[in-house]
Amino acid sequence: MKFVIAPDSFKGSLTAKQAGDAMAIGIKRVFLNQTPEIKVVPQADGGEGTVQSLVDATNGQMLAAKVHDPLGHPIMAHFGVLGNRQTAVIEMSAASGLQYVNYQTRDPRLTSTFGTGELILAALKQDVKEIIIGLGGSATNDGGAGMFQALGGHLLDQRGQELIHGGAALKQLARIDASSLNSRLNQVKIKIASDVTNPLVGPQGASYIFGPQKGATIEIAEQLDLALKHYAAIIKQDLGVEVANLPGAGAAGGLGAGLLAFTAAKMCHGIELVIEYTGLKHQLQQADVVLTGEGKIDLQTKFGKTPFGVAQAAKKLVPQAPVIALVGNIGPGIEQIYQETGIDAIFTTPVGAKSLPRALSEAKHDISLTAENVARLIKKMSNFR
Numbered sequence: 001m002k003f004v005i006a007p008d009s010f011k012g013s014l015t016a017k018q019a020g021d022a023m024a025i026g027i028k029r030v031f032l033n034q035t036p037e038i039k040v041v042p043q044a045d046g047g048e049g050t051v052q053s054l055v056d057a058t059n060g061q062m063l064a065a066k067v068h069d070p071l072g073h074p075i076m077a078h079f080g081v082l083g084n085r086q087t088a089v090i091e092m093s094a095a096s097g098l099q100y101v102n103y104q105t106r107d108p109r110l111t112s113t114f115g116t117g118e119l120i121l122a123a124l125k126q127d128v129k130e131i132i133i134g135l136g137g138s139a140t141n142d143g144g145a146g147m148f149q150a151l152g153g154h155l156l157d158q159r160g161q162e163l164i165h166g167g168a169a170l171k172q173l174a175r176i177d178a179s180s181l182n183s184r185l186n187q188v189k190i191k192i193a194s195d196v197t198n199p200l201v202g203p204q205g206a207s208y209i210f211g212p213q214k215g216a217t218i219e220i221a222e223q224l225d226l227a228l229k230h231y232a233a234i235i236k237q238d239l240g241v242e243v244a245n246l247p248g249a250g251a252a253g254g255l256g257a258g259l260l261a262f263t264a265a266k267m268c269h270g271i272e273l274v275i276e277y278t279g280l281k282h283q284l285q286q287a288d289v290v291l292t293g294e295g296k297i298d299l300q301t302k303f304g305k306t307p308f309g310v311a312q313a314a315k316k317l318v319p320q321a322p323v324i325a326l327v328g329n330i331g332p333g334i335e336q337i338y339q340e341t342g343i344d345a346i347f348t349t350p351v352g353a354k355s356l357p358r359a360l361s362e363a364k365h366d367i368s369l370t371a372e373n374v375a376r377l378i379k380k381m382s383n384f385r
């Protein structure tokens with residue numbers, strides 16, 4: 001019997017690999033003497049945990065770089081180099097994420113993706129041939145302007161002065177000078193693993209939809225949207241690239257647009273990239289049971305989150321194998337999840353009623369126990385066949 005275990009991380013408690021290993025422990029307890037084949041293939045969808053999952057799944061390496069946070073303070077941020085040594089993987093939030101600001105300091109008019117550009121420079125120094133950049137969880141709304149400046153580009157106002165950092169300053173942009181952009185950028189492929197498909201501007205754009213979680217009031221969101229519209233117009237004028245309405249351009253405060261405008265980046269679905277780079281499809285061959293999971297499953301899952309991607313791949317390759325999701329919590333819309341994702345059964349893992357901190361600290365034990373129960377059922381059922 002072959003089990004393929006391909007979960008996302010359980011945010012706040014376990015990495016995807018730790019969650020997968022916990023499931024494997026539970027299964028082994030049941031199939032003690034039969035040594036089933038168990039493949040743990042950690043997954044992610046481009047959001048938080050993507051670097052760790054890809055590094056774990058490929059026996060890669062985590063590296064640290066000194067960069068600047070969204071407000072310009074020096075920090076150490078991590079990125080990964082995959083086992084093939086050809087591919088670097090970055091989460092923009094490692095340098096420019098919401099975790100670096102608080103209620104008092106958050107201000108998307110001022111925060112910058114400069115640190116993400118510095119992380120890209122650190123990845124370029126590793127002599128890789130491609131860079132995967134995960135977008136999402138940002139504290140920024142600068143359209144990737146800071147990233148461009150860190151990479152050697154210049155954003156100039158009417159007087160030829162460099163723009164200061166932050167989304168609000170984009171309103172002053174008069175000219176883009178990409179002549180001194182780091183030349184290594186032309187030699188690498190850049191793939192964007194985006195968490196959303198929103199455009200850069202307009203009612204569904206970066207400022208109105210994601211600005212509020214970064215501290216924007218309605219007035220500030222309006223100001224930032226106008227600044228991004230102006231930025232997109234200058235990008236079109238100087239570089240001939242139309243970014244305003246591209247799907248995903250509004251991800252991570254418009255960093256999607258910046259990457260598409262200033263580099264030859266390709267926009268991809270996060271989970272599809274991760275499935276490809278972790279070799280999940282190969283591992284799924286001959287699988288009898290597929291286990292996946294995440295911290296919370298809900299309606300958003302069907303918009304490309306990890307269990308959805310895993311279930312879709314499994315249904316194509318091994319349609320007879322049940323796909324079972326072990327999750328920390330189930331949100332609304334479970335019927336739709338069953339109908340539209342290909343997941344056959346969902347089990348919550350916390351054992352008994354407990355507080356969130358306890359559920360998080362006991363996650364490993366509880367996930368093993370739930371996997372053990374699933375395995376007991378599978379074993380019994382397989383005896384009937």
Ligand SMILES: O=C(O)[C@H](O)CO
Nearest residue numbers: 136137138210251252
């Ligand atoms: O960072 C953000 O703005 C959101 O996660 C959407 O990408």
